[in-house]
Amino acid sequence: MARVVILGGGVAGHTAATFAKEWLGEEHEVVVVTPDGNWNWTPSNIWVGTGEMRKEDAVFPIAPVYEKVGIDYREAKAVSIHPEGKSDSDKAFVTIEYTGQGKAGQSEELSYDYLVNATGAKLDFDATPGLGNGNAEPGPHTVSVCTAEQALHASEELEKVMEKMRKGQKQTILIGMGHGMCTYQGAVFEYIFSIEHKLREEGIREYAEIIYISNESFLGDFGMGGMHIKMGGYAGSSKLFTESLYNERDIKWILGAHVTKVEEGRVTYKTLDGDTHEQEFDFAMLIPLFAGVGIKAYDKEGNDMTDKLFTPNGFMKVDADYTPKPYEEWKASDWPSTLQNPDYKNIFAAGIAFAPPHSISKPVQAPDGTPITPAAPRTGMPNAMMGKAVAASIRDMILEGASEPTHTANMSEMGATFVTSAGKDFFTGTAVAMTIYPIVPDYEKYPDTGRDINITTAEIGLAAHWTKHIQYHIFMYKAKLLPGWTLIP
Template identity: 30%
Template sequence: MAHVVVLGAGLGGAIMAYELKDQLRNEDTVTVVTKDPTYHFVPSNPWIAVGWRKREDITVDLAPTMAKRGIDFIPVAAQQVHPKENRVELIDGRSISYDYLVIATGPELAFDEIEGLGPHGGFTQSVCHIDHAEKAEEAFQRLLANPGPVIIGAAQGASCFGPAYEFLFILETALRRAKIRDRVPMTFVTPEPYVGHLGLDGVGDTKGLLESEMRAKHIKWMTSTKVKKVADGQMTVEEVNEDGTTKPEKMLPFAYSMMLPAFRGIKPVSGIEGLSNPRGFTIVDQHQQNPTFRNIFAVGVCVAIPPMGPTAVPCGVPKTGFMIESMVTATAHNIGNLVRGKAADEVGTWNAVCLADFGDGGIAFVAQPQIPPRNVNWSSSGKWVHLAKVGFEKYFMRKLRQGKSEPFYESLALKVLGINKLKDTTKG
């Protein structure tokens, strides 16, 4: 009998537990350890931040669903992973032993790396967590009452740029509907070398599509830009040239700002030689398996992926939903093999299929594989993207509540985008 512990219950962790139950033997057990007893659908946070959704619309109480699937559920945060001892220490003093561990914690948000950044003691908002999104909605209401300049974007070292673009245009739509857009100058600030880079060197014509949208909506942008510090109502930024030289600092006033931070690994898995890299992300091979501790796997944003290449300002590589789903499926299959005495042989597709909602339209893109050069490199825009994102939200929430584990991104892509095949074509 094998005991598999899944650390984390977000997008990767919850689905990981369901897929493991399908892949393991009847005598094997699965335990989920997570600091939060409820699941929050993070892609809907930008809607929360402008009042288009409420907390109850995008949350799932995980305990009943996990129980229905026969999964042990411990809503207690981890204190430390002890890979040499095959156990996870919890903050309440308990220790959970494992035969296999899947790290699916998501990231720690590195607001503290920039003075004044973030919603906790800082002066900018965030849509990374539902608690942040609710605070952002309160600030949005103040903006409606007292319009002024807006700064949206991402800090240096960020790797998740899609939500910044989404929120930029969702906010713009909300301001137009409130009939105060004419009193709200908007600027997008990003470390990307160009608009639409996304940490992926672009996908299809994301550069042209996003620049066109910004021009049409009178949004200014600053690329290759570092955020030096943030004060109440003022952001100090520095643009960096390709050769590394810098332009004079600029002071940007704002009445409202939402800036995504850089990510790093959470403390319980950081600083462990052979397990994590200097930023605390978990090191894995092509099978999602740690090369040093072979009974540890990792999926999702906590996985270490090197950047695409040098940029004037550091940009990370995003871990998109489709990519995470492929990691989860490969990991479940590989652990299923291992408990039966076979070798890990499944490799995630690491493709990207994304729907970026703009409130009344949006941009969709497909990258196969996510890291170029690619076999498929496609992007498109239109009102259908917004409708597809709403439909996906409803579908995924229903899936979580029912405890289902079948892959969903591939079927969504096939139905909505009309793509014949998204699996890795090199596998035969």
């Protein structure tokens, strides 16, 4: 019997665990270690954050689902990885610390034959002074929609400023990135347009000045260096499409910004030209910097070797080319395929937890060297594909004796769909449906724009909202492992 331990129960971890169990059956053990007892469909946090969905509809308890299919679930967080075992044993193990199941605070050593690191990211609010509360949680001045709980709080704060608007008071709404190295621009895009739609539906839009603040150097970068889409016989930049939408909805934008300080009702930010500015607000939703969750690694003698498994920002090293090189020399082949750790062949990383070789957007910085560049996005569909590919490779290594991973999930060879809500209503709602292939541009394969122009598209309309709505129900169904879930792509 082999034991597969999966750290993290988000999209990547949940997908890896459920497919691994489905394929490996009762003869092998699949263990999931995740500190949160609820599974959260994070794309729906946007609707929770505008008060258009109940928090309870975006989450469900994970323990009964895992119990149903025989996955061993530990409500705990991973503390350290010991890939060589310890002085009296060669068996690899992880140290976990329980956060629930009546054992909060207790530590345990959990041995493994295969390990999948799918912990997601630590929301590093404290990387921006004033954005956090000192405990890696949102501070008192702004809100976040990164978790369902945070989104619920955001909707409550939003309701307060909306109440003032109903009384005729002008309010400034600031939404965007709380650090110069943030990712998650797609979700922020969704949140800003959902709020704008909600205010219009209520007839109070004229009382709100809505401002987007971002580390992108152009609108429509989305952390992917933008994309080109067909426009009347031309291939036009996503900058045109995105600017058009912002203009149409009268949303202002601040670009190339690194937020340096957050105070009550005010942010201070530095821009790419080196200048420092301030922006006042009545309501602000700012995304924090994402970092690795801080798992340590130790060798057989107990010496710290965290830097062997992880990059300095805490993400796990996999089969990527991490050689530092200038933007002009970046290639699609820099990106990892098997997601296997190069030193320990039984360790994989999937989703946000793997260390990308570099960003996708061109790195730029302020004159004093402050980097102001979006990090590479790793969310949703790509994460699920990575989780499934890793599970398939482990399955073949266990059942077929494969010596190398048999499946790949390279972001330069896979696409993504982003359906971003811009108003939730079956008849008056709208959304932007974007398809992009590949996520990381490959200028050798697609010399014109780096991507397949036939399936790299963006359009806005009611149909995209229907798609978004149906996706919510389909993926919640799949995540709950209801009958036929394996048939859902």
